[in-house]
Amino acid sequence: MLKLPIYLDNNATTPLDPRVLEAMMPYLTEVFGNAASRNHPFGWAAEEAVDYAREQIAGLINCDPKEIIFTSGATESDNLGIKGVFEMYSQKGNHIITATTEHKAVLDTCKHIEKLGGRVTYLPVNELGLISLEELEAAMTPQTILVTIMYGNNETGTIQPIREIAAIAHKHGALFMTDGTQAVGKVPVDVIADGIDLMAFTAHKMYGPKGVGALYVRRKNPRVKVTAQMDGGGHERGMRSGTLNVPGIVGLGKACELCKQEMEADTQRLSAMRDRLERELLTLEESYVNGSREHRLPHVANISFKYVEGEGLMMGVKDLAVSSGSACTSASLEPSYVLKALGLSDDLAHSSLRFGLSRFSTDEQIDYAINHVKEAVTKLREMSPLWEMFKEGIDLNSIEWAEH
């Protein structure tokens, strides 16, 4: 029996894998010690669990366990990485390069850096959501200390050419950081092969608990250091003070171990399901995929259904939990800045739905989603004056709209 509503918003967050919860349970109950308590068995047990989690995480991203700095999540990791590098390397320069389609955790941190006197270049993206390597190279200066470009985009799933970006950053003596929030656990991320110096990621996007994440900070070739943004007991090699969230960390570790074991099978199954969903929905007239279909996370599809407004559409697909590039509820009425950066017109950005599949998605759910979306789009188009005009061959651009 199909249970409704169906959760297809896994880029927002994923459910906790029961195996992760099982691993965490003892650390929420009897093994409650502080991992920094060095003088009794309660502390030792906690520290041991944390060290084991570091190994599990290191195994997933191919780093040394000592290179993992635990945080409260990807937003904190992005803040620590960018602000920490800006402060630590201020002698060398004050220029940071990022892209317009980054998550707000990166963009707003960069805005903060600008207020502190730093200089930030925001690279544009092409219609597929990819930055230009030539533009990156041209933006590099002797003052550039950091290039920070996300691995996979949260709205479109577009994967950037990470290795090429890292090579350009390194050639010019800058560090390379990536926001790996959506990619880690979903696609093979290898910090050595990819040339990553810092990477932010979080547990709750890969079937782990909320409130715990990590910043990978390279220790060799080169040895990277970040200035702590949270002062206190000097935890995490002095880079992030605060008592470790032991159950959360155990959960992150277990989530990473499971992702490593199941990535290949998950990817195969999810990309097949995603492709079927997309293929079916594209049979609707005037529907378009947003972002690169070639360089993309396996579980994400972002589709615009022209002449239908996204928020209205979400209400029509009430049995599905998805998200839209429309932001009719925000005061600004501005649609998704990520989709607009791809060159989408406002009306197409308003008409988008994002589908994010998970390890727990089933073929039955996808069948239901396909029919549900098709019905809703068809019904709303019958109600849409824009659809009627399109069908009558009226060019919508020829109409003088009353802006409001």
Next chain:
Amino acid sequence: MAYSDKVIDHYSNPRNVGTLDKSKKNVGTGLVGAPECGDVMRLQIEVDENTNTITDAKFKTFGCGSAIASSSLATEWLKGKTVDEALAIDNMEIVEELALPPVKIHCSVLAEDAIKSAINDYRVKNGLPELEMAKSHH
């Protein structure tokens, strides 16, 4: 954000979706909003010229659930009203009836604009002077 039952009802069972013959002299058409703002309403009225009464009203809306519900409700209210009575419909009445939250007030404003714009179209077609749009919320 949860929608009110009335918004859900109008969204699920919209009243008076459709198109009137805009070439007819006694049909007024209002088209307001813009695709890039995420909502466009087209509201049409058919007027009995002898009684100055609105005999039919139709709408089509591109927009969120609240925009669809606001225009659906507007057509329901318009039918049977005189043109003057229709002019008196205030957006806040729509807000109240549908229990729209503050972020959705612009949907009701758009519906009021659509009513006034349809009436103006009817007036111009029938040689009457265009009315000033009293409210300017935008």
